[in-house]
Amino acid sequence: MKDAFGLPQSLLILGGTSEIALATARRLITRRTRAVWLAGRPSPRLEQAAEGLRALGADVRTVAFDALDPESHEAVLGKVFAEGDVDMVLLAFGILGDQARDEREPANAVRVAQTNYTGAVSAGLVSARALQTQGHGSLVVLSSVAGERARRSNFIYGSSKAGLDAFAQGLGDALHGTGVHVMVVRPGFVRSRMTAGLDEAPLATTPEAVAAAVEGGLRRRAETVWVPGALRLVMSAMRHVPRAVFRRLPV
Template sequence: MMDSSRLPRSLLVLGGTSEIALATARRLIARRTRTVWLAGRPSSALEEAAAHLRRLGAEVHTVAFDALDPESHEAALGKVFAEGTVDMVLLAFGITGHQAYDERDPSSAVRVVRTNYAGAVSAGLVCAAALQGQGHGSLVVLSSVAGERARRSDFLYGSSKAGLDAFAQGLGDALHGTGAHVMVVRPGFVRTRRTAGLDAPFATTPEEVATAVELGLRRRSETVWVPGTLRLVMSALRHLPRPLFRRLPL
């Protein structure tokens, strides 16, 4: 049960090998989280992540979960909630795809959309219903600034995140007053192993995202930008006339 700090004692991570998710789990374990479920496809990476968090003092369980198999979500996630109260769900799975390749291969493009949007809608609804049934708990959704306005260089990924963001915002409105809470986190470019060798303005790290998540939970925020300056930057880009927007090297 969360106390006045609004930080969770129990955490369910959907996307249990995500670097951002694991940085967040580490930070919350250092505060007061004692039980963690890492949900993802069974793999050595998932087991290694669980072992790492156990060394930090948490009781950690792994859960078989596949974003691309929505028919299994209710049963797989229902087992977690049946074991006890879940104070926070972190929806952290997603794939960036490869824009140039995916444009030429619609099946690959659809996989990006099914994972980032359809899979998240399915898992998000299952968890939201469980949190509402408890009468408390937070669903934290990792969105992206890429969803604010689709760019030529990654409009497939951006459109999937735009859908996810709109879904999560609407879900938050639907749950308002039930005790359950939705917080949407919009990071910019995050430096991870997957993005090694790449960079972008306003780049951030998994640890900085984790810090922002903690602060957002304490404030019971509904939307969190990482870094915060991106709120103004993306507002300007979102309202830029299309002819001017097309001239930008984005």
């Protein structure tokens, strides 16, 4: 069960090699979290991530999980929940893709959409039902400010995150009053492996800063978290820029 501050004792990460997810796990382990499941494709990186968290004193297990295989999600995640209550599920998998290449090769664009949206819909629904059955828990979904308004430079990734964001908000409304808390996290540009080599956007942040924002959101039981917080105002303004003007912006 969660402690008096709303922080989880047990954590399931979907996307077990995500730098943001691992930074969040490290932060929560220093607070109260003791049991962690890292779900992802089996790889040396997944095992290294598990060892790093074990070194902090947590009981960490790895779970073979593939976002692109939704037919396996019920069985895979069901086994985790069968081992005991899970206080928090962090849905953290996703890929950025390569906009120019993906426009030329639609199969790659479809893979971005299937990973970031349809895979997340499947895993999110399975997790939400399990949390509802146990009567408590948080589902934290890593979205992105890229989903707020599609930009020419990354509209494939942005549209997949827009779908994910809308899905998570609707799921949160559907679960209101059930004991299950859904929180959508919208980071801006995060300095990580995924963005290595890209031009840094204004208000860039770090996995550790996102982790701190996740903890703060859990404590106050927030439904939406922006990282950094100033992006809430920036994106509100961006949403209302006339389309003719928006097309001429260097975004």
